[in-house]
Amino acid sequence: MxxxxxxxxxxxxxxxxxxxxxxxxxxxxxxxxxxxxxxxxxxxxxxxxxxxxxxxxxLHRIAPFGNVMRFVGFDNYRTLLTSPDYWDSVRITLLFVLGTVPTGITLAVVLAILLSYPLGKMAWFYRALIFVPVIISSAVAGVLFRWLYHPVVGYLNYWMVQLGLFENMQQAPNWLGSKEWALVAVIIATTWRQLGFNVIIALAGVQNIDESYYDAAKVDGAGVLQRIRHITLPLLSPTLFFLLIINIIYSFQAFGEIHILTQGGPGRATMTLVYSIFDTAFVGTPQRGIASAQAYLLAILVVIMSFINYAAANRRVHYQ
Known part of the structure; x- marks a missing residue:
């Protein structure tokens, strides 16, 4: 072998x-x-x-006709950072974020606390009713608010006159046609559409709090507001921290309501960074290189804002 x-x-x-x-x-x-x-x-x-x-x-400039690309390095970024219109869009975006985020989270916490109390057999209906705006598309929400904001037949101005806030419809705000009110109108619409998501998350956080804390506070004689201040809000801080980051990112990226309601106007009163990217890339003479540079600057701004909020708010978060 x-x-x-x-x-x-x-x-x-x-x-x-x-x-x-x-x-x-x-x-x-x-x-x-x-x-x-x-x-x-x-x-x-x-x-x-x-x-x-x-x-x-x-990193390129693209001819509007023929798609001829020319390498320009970081010139697009320098053009934006030296443009007054770009910094005006940054200012409008920050005002928009400051208007939507604190308002939306505050309303969500208030509604979540109210919904956490026994509401009988209709509890499911109230929760579903609050969540409805989330499942509505931004286009439908925009059309709905266009009717509400209408200066002649809009219900919002009608009820403001009925409540005595204004003497007649002529004195009521021109929500979408006035530079002073257009951004406020978009903030209200965006906050309303995001409210359902915030309420559901906040309600889950409230219901996760152990009832023994409230029972001990009641024995010590704490009232409703004292229990909310010293028990609910501290123990809800992880949920509020999550909502803060998510809402900031969502507000920086809000587009649909602005496109349907104002299209960045009147003038540039609602020209946020996201809508400015769309306007630069697709409206008038397309400048896709400039628009792409705007998108990257927006991403950097969102990351910076998220880190600032993480560093500032994370210290006040109580996980136990």
Whole structure:
């Protein structure tokens, strides 16, 4: 019998051992990536490639006709940072965020506390009613508020006159046609549409608080406002912190209500950064390089604001 024949079982054993080791250590990783492949492919097509493409566009100037691209480096960014219109959009965006975020979270906490009390058999109806704006598209919400804000037949001005806030319809605000009121009108519409989501999250946080804390406070003679101040709000701080970050990001990206209600006007009264990106890229003479640079500056601004809020608010968050 030859030597190769004697060594054959040993080589087969080594091959089987290697395959077993591969199945035990390497195959689980390969299997995991196979399961993740559809999601990773979707992220590649719809997230990572657009991110790279937009950054590539931000470094170029593109002719409005013929799509001729010319590399300009960071000139698009310098153009924006020295443009008064860009800084005006930053100011309007910050005012918009300051108008929507604190108002939306405050109303959400108040409604969540009210909904946490026993409301009988109609509790499910009230919660569903508050959540309805979330499932309404921004286009429908915009059309609805256009009718409410109408200076002649709008219900908002009608009830303001009926309540005695104004003597007649002529003195009531021209919500969408006035520079003084247009941003306020968009803030109200955006806050209303986001309110349902905030209430549901805040309500979940309120209901997660142990009742024993309230029972102990009642024994000590604490009133309703004292219980809310010293128990509900501190123990709700993780939920409020989450809502703060989510609402800031949402407000920076708000588009639908502005597009339906004002389209950035009147003048530039509601020209937020997101709508300015759309206006620069698709309205009038397209400047996709400038618009892409605006998008990256907006992303940087959102990250900075998120870190500032994380550093400032995280210290006041109580997880126990």
């Amino acid at each position: 030859s030597q190769s024949t004697l060594n054959q079982p040993l080589s087969l054993h080594r091959t089987a051992t290697g395959q077993a080791k591969w199945r035990r250590k390497i195959w689980p990783t390969v299997e995991a990536y196979l399961y993740l492949a559809p999601t990773l492919f979707g992220l590649l097509i719809f997230v990572f490639i657009p991110i790279f493409t937009s950054f590539h566009l931000s």
